[in-house]
Amino acid sequence: MSALYRAVLKCYPRWWRDQHGEEALGLLLDSAEARGRADFRDLLNLAAHAARLRLTQAGPPTLVQGIRSRVSVIAVTLLAAISSTFLVFGEWAPWDPRTSMEGSPIGNVTTGSICFLAGLLAAIAMVLGRAASARWLAAFSALSAFAIMAPPIAQFAHGYGFTRPPGGILAFVTMVGALAAAGEPLPPRSRSRGLFTLLAAGPTIAAMLILAPSLGPEPWFYYRLPDQVALRIGLGILLGTGLIVLATVLLIAGHRVWGAALAVNSAPWLLLFALAPTALSAGAVPVGGPLLLALVIVAALLAGLIVVRISRHRQPETFRRMTTKSQG
Amino acid sequence: MVAVMSSSEMREPTFLVLAALADGRKHGYAVISEVAGLSSGRVTLRPGTLYAALDRLRDEGLVRPAGEEIVDGRLRRYYELTDAGAEALATEAARLQSNADQALRRLRLRLGPAAGGGVA
Numbered sequence: 001m002s003a004l005y006r007a008v009l010k011c012y013p014r015w016w017r018d019q020h021g022e023e024a025l026g027l028l029l030d031s032a033e034a035r036g037r038a039d040f041r042d043l044l045n046l047a048a049h050a051a052r053l054r055l056t057q058a059g060p061p062t063l064v065q066g067i068r069s070r071v072s073v074i075a076v077t078l079l080a081a082i083s084s085t086f087l088v089f090g091e092w093a094p095w096d097p098r099t100s101m102e103g104s105p106i107g108n109v110t111t112g113s114i115c116f117l118a119g120l121l122a123a124i125a126m127v128l129g130r131a132a133s134a135r136w137l138a139a140f141s142a143l144s145a146f147a148i149m150a151p152p153i154a155q156f157a158h159g160y161g162f163t164r165p166p167g168g169i170l171a172f173v174t175m176v177g178a179l180a181a182a183g184e185p186l187p188p189r190s191r192s193r194g195l196f197t198l199l200a201a202g203p204t205i206a207a208m209l210i211l212a213p214s215l216g217p218e219p220w221f222y223y224r225l226p227d228q229v230a231l232r233i234g235l236g237i238l239l240g241t242g243l244i245v246l247a248t249v250l251l252i253a254g255h256r257v258w259g260a261a262l263a264v265n266s267a268p269w270l271l272l273f274a275l276a277p278t279a280l281s282a283g284a285v286p287v288g289g290p291l292l293l294a295l296v297i298v299a300a301l302l303a304g305l306i307v308v309r310i311s312r313h314r315q316p317e318t319f320r321r322m323t324t325k326s327q328g
Numbered sequence: 329m330v331a332v333m334s335s336s337e338m339r340e341p342t343f344l345v346l347a348a349l350a351d352g353r354k355h356g357y358a359v360i361s362e363v364a365g366l367s368s369g370r371v372t373l374r375p376g377t378l379y380a381a382l383d384r385l386r387d388e389g390l391v392r393p394a395g396e397e398i399v400d401g402r403l404r405r406y407y408e409l410t411d412a413g414a415e416a417l418a419t420e421a422a423r424l425q426s427n428a429d430q431a432l433r434r435l436r437l438r439l440g441p442a443a444g445g446g447v448a
């Protein structure tokens with residue numbers, strides 16, 4: 001009987017078992033002794049509470065939970081940058097009446113607006129401290145992006161297929177949305193801290209706004225024209241994954257602020273370069289590729305330094321908040 | 329329609345757990361037995377629910393661990409009310425008593441003098 005109880009108690013996280021495991025076992029044995037048998041409703045009750053604890057990530061944050069939470073915050077921030085940019089330049093674009101969707105009654109607005117809007121709302125929810133809502137919205141954004149992307153991927157098997165928005169963007173939104181939903185996107189400090197994090201992506205977004213009109217006479221990047229995406233899906237995924245991996249490595253190494261700063265400020269730009277190599281190489285950008293790259297690096301560095309400075313200033317509060325929240 | 333409960337109100341199992349600890353420290357199984365007794369068998373606390381409640385009450389500063397002992401090779405950890413817990417229990421008990429008094433008074437009015445105090 002003791003073995004059965006121990007097995008059920010293993011449903012609980014380790015920290016809970018360290019805290020209550022032995023006394024809970026004693027209680028169960030006392031209870032079984034008084035009844036003369038084991039009560040399976042007790043076991044079900046324990047299993048249900050254990051599942052709830054694991055799902056809500058209650059308790060002292062484990063290393064994995066901490067990493068998931070931080071990656072989630074970064075991912076939601078990236079989602080905000082990508083979503084807002086493509087909502088403005090891809091879906092809305094009131095200054096550009098051209099559309100690749102001939103005869104479409106809704107102009108340039110595509111189904112992509114669903115995933116972008118959800119991504120933006122996820123970021124707003126995160127800033128407001130609504131972690132659960134942010135999580136659901138990020139998951140919805142990822143799922144809707146994947147749903148838009150999936151049929152054309154199936155068409156690639158027959159040698160043809162494209163998506164609008166570009167497949168690389170949708171793949172990136174899917175990946176970032178999934179990462180955001182996998183953890184609890186609580187801003188690492190206070191609500192205003194979340195806002196600071198989002199604002200730190202400002203230079204990236206602002207630079208995108210400046211660059212957008214320079215992307216040549218046919219700026220396919222914002223899907224004014226049908227694009228070929230087979231290769232770029234791979235590039236987008238590769239670069240996006242690489243960046244998140246690098247940010248994660250920094251987080252594990254204890255450089256969480258630097259990891260966040262890197263991911264927040266560099267990913268959208270890297271994605272832009274990955275998806276627009278022809279536009280850059282063809283000299284469509286007036287300032288030239290190398291100079292543009294240098295400007296991007298400076299902008300990312302400046303934004304990163306802002307994040308680092310603010311984070312160091314408020315560092316002790318992080319741990320207090322994380323611990324209090326997790327134990328509540 | 330869903331009734332909106334104010335944050336100051338206490339759920340019944342929480343109230344009963346605090347009441348079980350009111351006369352002194354108890355270990356987990358004793359709390360479960362006491363709650364069953366207090367509620368005349370109506371409320372059965374399961375172990376998972378008990379520890380969730382104890383963790384929450386401890387975080388709120390209403391109960392605290394009060395020693396451990398090994399009995400027949402089994403660990404027993406005792407819990408006791410804090411001053412804040414005793415105050416919260418007293419407040420909730422007074423609120424419930426006030427509500428009950430009001431309800432009984434109105435029932436007496438409804439039944440009228442002819443009922444002869446039929447409502448205890």
